[in-house]
Amino acid sequence: MTMPWPVQPMMAETGDLPEDTARWGLEIKWDGVRVIAYVSADGVRATGRRATELIGRYPELTGLADLVPHHDVVLDGEVVAFDRGRPSFERLQRRMHVSRPDPRLVRAVPVRYVVFDLLFLDGRVLYDRPYAERRALLAELDLTPAGPVEAPPYLHGGDTAQVAELLEFTREQRLEGLMAKRLDSPYRPGRRVDSWRKVKHYLTREVIVCGWKPGRGRRAGGLGSLLLGEYDAKGRLCFVGHVGTGFSDRALDDLYATLWPLRRPTSPYDEPIPREIARDAQWVEPRLVGEVAYSLRTRDGRLRFPSWRGLRHDKDPVEVTRDR
16 A cells, blocks of 8 residues: 555644543653654655655654664654753754754754654554554564654553653653553544543743733634733843633633723833734733743743633732742
């Protein structure tokens, strides 16, 4: 059978850790870029979620030709950049938008291809094979850590204690969380399914509402996202990101009514913020405190993947400082 091309990655729902863990496989959730790799006698190709060719962007993947020299395979995995042993999406961004990185950049920001699924093997499309079988076939390829490619082991059929230990390990290491995959799940390209779940660790904190961006589409004429801030050690109001998820329609309407009287003509921040964020922004007096859930903070203090949890009327903005 002809090797499939291009393959749209199967996607996971965000959810809770399943109770019947014996029927699931658990992997570390890697904070990187999803990549499908195609290896044959003709060489190595790679595509992302939009079927864009990526092998020029991540030349490290060409090493797959030496790791599986006698097989034709299609692999699913994540390209990850590490910082002090931990996945760093912030660091990966230096590579993500460079279509042909020069050798200096490749050396400065190396990436690793973490493989977790096998979709095609020597003329056989494996979509309908259960996940556990696909992982067993992947293990037979013996992609032991060698250069920039590896296929790390996963926990399958683990008891409650093993699962709790793995979950705690990812939390202690400040990793994004776990991927839970039903051992009997087939692969469905391009679909988002509940048989794969993202079990993410979230942190929460207070933020100061400093403005909003106008909504589009269904949110046109109202709030699109809130602009967030906090005070640093010197008492300066700093930008920490914006949040556009976690709102009900009623919450958006209530926030709009609450923020409208607080409008001001200039930015309340004591530092310049990105031009694309400031464009069309409506500023407000920094008097309201809210709470967000988020996955981690970047080195410049931005919140990654924030989700709105609500206003905190019991908090004073001066209490919202970075050290908290």
